[in-house]
Amino acid sequence: MFAISLGDDGAELRPLEPSHAEEYLAHIERGREYLGRYIGLADAAKDLDSARAFLQSYAEKAASDTGRIYGIWTDGKLVGGVLFRTMDVPQAVAEAGCWLEPAAVGRGLVTRAARVIIDWAVEERGIHRVEWLVAAANTPSIAVARRLGMTREGVLREYRIHHGARFDVEIWSVLAPEWRAHRDQLS
Template identity: 60%
Template sequence: MFSIDLAEDAQLFPLEIWHAEEFLTHMDRGREYIGEHIVLADFVTDLDSAQGFLSAYAQKTAADGGRIYGIRVDDTLVGGVLFRTFDTGTGNCEVGCWLEPTAAGRGLVTKACRVLIDWAFHDRGMHRVEWHASSANKKSLAVAERLGMTREGVLRQAYPYRGVRQDTEIWAVLAHEWPPAA
């Protein structure tokens, strides 16, 4: 299957159902770090839940909805990016990410998200790409800023996570604000 180089030792690739065991192993390695701010670490806890999660994204992809991609460094799955939502009718989608701590700080998520956003705007004609993140997730908010997104607001105490209501920041970039295709 295809992959896109993000760095000399890092690739972006479609994450599919048959990657479930690798996906679970990755989640087990990064569970504490990933789970600081996102619920994915709490959802993918065994092989059945890994298969179920990836199956749900396969169904979304088949329906021209959400999509999910893995990030590998030296042939090891260390994170991923996704279109959590992708609505061609409204021209709106949401991009998200997660990463193990061993791969943090290399710009891989930012590069991978640029690939997704380029595709959404230039190939699919989307109008708006959103980024939703906990106000406490400073690294995620920094990615949104590096991508040139605008902070549009905060949904106060909008999401209960591990017994605590979290503020959710909404960032977005519009098609006319994104650089033209190369």
């Protein structure tokens, strides 16, 4: 398995695989309430079997080239991740997302990890458009979209139902030429 350094602080990005189910479940348990505020990720891993099934679904997406999931580790501990919830390679469109447990917030981990996977998608897989769908109230995730050089395209009003409540979803995106220009400015 490979690991990509996310900087001098020892953080690493690695594929998150079914064999990590126990570690993934422990990570979800540490941040279940925090993670569950805006996304259903915590709901998908209620026990070891469901955690393994969730990670297996992403292994199958990776095998069919329709999605990917990666964990963020700090000091050998899984603290969050980034993913391509969907990838449509023929259409060159992918939807990226992220999550982080509370103890790891505020260190730029998601931004650094998302840069790695977006660059891979654009340069290696030929993805032209990377989307970021985010609850309008999720200001930390919106801040990541901005740091990634994404453009806010609009709001899908009352688009999602989560824990019995409807909420607005903002659509952010970056196109391959914009991504390259943004990346080159950071270099």
